[in-house]
Amino acid sequence: MKVGITGGIGAGKSAVCKYVEVLGYPVYYADDRAKEIIVAHQTVRARIIALLGQEAYTSEGYNRAWVSRQVFSSPEKLAKLNSIVHPAVKEDFSLWASAQTAPIIFKEAAIMLEQSAAERNVDVVVAVMAPRAERLIRIQQRDPQRSASEIQKIIDRQMPEAQMTALADVIINNGDHDALIPQINDLIAHLSKSVGKLI
Ligand SMILES: CC(C)(COP(=O)(O)OP(=O)(O)OC[C@H]1O[C@@H](n2cnc3c(N)ncnc32)[C@H](O)[C@@H]1O)[C@@H](O)C(=O)NCCC(=O)NCCS
Ligand SMILES: Nc1ncnc2c1ncn2[C@@H]1O[C@H](COP(=O)(O)OP(=O)(O)OP(=O)(O)O)[C@@H](O)[C@H]1O
Structure with missing residues (x-):
């Protein structure tokens, strides 16, 4: 069974995935792989330069802060x-999943929720949610180079929480007072029942 973990900036996707990895389950980090593909995949690279210009890359690799x-x-x-990056990530994920x-x-x-079922290629979508104010504080602590207005801009470019709640199959609440680990344990227990075995 393929399980998608999504959510807005600072909601806690990585926190959920790190715990899932500790439990022994394999995790494909699409954002991280996308950044490797952006550097290594020649067609992707050429199309990004055509879209944004040479500044998208420096001698050190992908000029992420500028592209951002x-x-x-x-x-x-x-x-x-x-539209340039995601088809290559989809192919890469399929190869990884089949192994x-x-x-x-x-x-x-x-x-993930923005994509069609075929594009996302998962059986269940889990959205990790946390209040905006909490996400803002967490990202300011994690990424001190980002200003509050930059973080706000990113949030505004991502799917609104209400839409995410409506489209996801499962919600994990990662707000201040919600216990993350019991929710993940419940999710794994539920998924294990569906596939009929534990890892
Ligand atoms: C958009 C880029 C330049 C932003 O880089 P930056 O260093 O500022 O931020 P970072 O990568 O840490 O991402 C910041 C937040 O935006 C989210 N995010 C990343 N890519 C996207 C995207 N294409 N659309 C919306 N949100 C995105 C991240 O999950 C995170 O929540 C970079 O993430 C990128 O090149 N993304 C393209 C790859 C991609 O599409 N990844 C998304 C899933 S495959
Ligand atoms: N329940 C929590 N309480 C306190 N801090 C948390 C909690 N969950 C996550 N964090 C912290 O908040 C920050 C953002 O979490 P995380 O990196 O998991 O989010 P993300 O959804 O993966 O973000 P991004 O989309 O930017 O990659 C991290 O520094 C993480 O350690």
């Missing part, structure tokens, strides 16, 4: 970047 400013201030450019033997595997990605 371009795409998070332009919904059109963000959509085009996604796994665990009964339940996970895929972490910021963009």
Whole structure:
């Protein structure tokens, strides 16, 4: 069974996935793999340069901070970047998934509910949610280089929480007072029942 973990910036996708890994389940980190693909995949690289210009890459590799400013201030450019990167990530995930033997595997990605079922290629989508104010504080602590207004801009470019709640199969609440680990344990118990075995 393939389980997608999604959510907005700072909601706690990685926190959930790190715990799932501790339990022994394989996790595919789409955002991280996307950044490797952006550097290594020649066609992807050429198309990003055609879209954004040479500044998208430096001698050190992907010029993420610069690309971030371009795409998070332009919904059109963000959509085009996604249309270049996501088909390559989809292919990469399919290859990775077909090599796994665990009964339940996970895929972490910021963009998932926006995609068609075929594009996302998972059986269940879990959305990790936390209040905006809490996410803002967590990201300011984790990424001190980002200003509050930059973080706000990213949040505004991501799917609204109400839409996420309506579209996801399962919600994990990672707010201040919610216990994350029992919710993940419950999720695994529930999924294990569906696939009929534990790892
Ligand atoms: C958009 C980029 C330049 C932003 O880089 P930056 O260093 O500022 O931020 P970081 O990567 O830490 O992401 C910040 C937040 O935005 C989310 N995010 C990442 N890519 C996207 C995207 N294409 N659309 C919306 N949100 C995104 C992340 O999950 C995180 O919540 C970078 O993430 C990127 O190149 N993304 C393209 C790859 C991609 O589409 N990943 C998403 C899932 S496959
Ligand atoms: N319940 C929690 N209480 C306190 N801090 C938390 C909690 N959950 C996550 N954090 C912290 O908040 C920050 C953001 O969490 P995390 O990186 O898991 O979010 P994310 O959804 O993966 O974010 P991004 O989309 O930016 O990758 C991290 O520094 C993490 O350690």
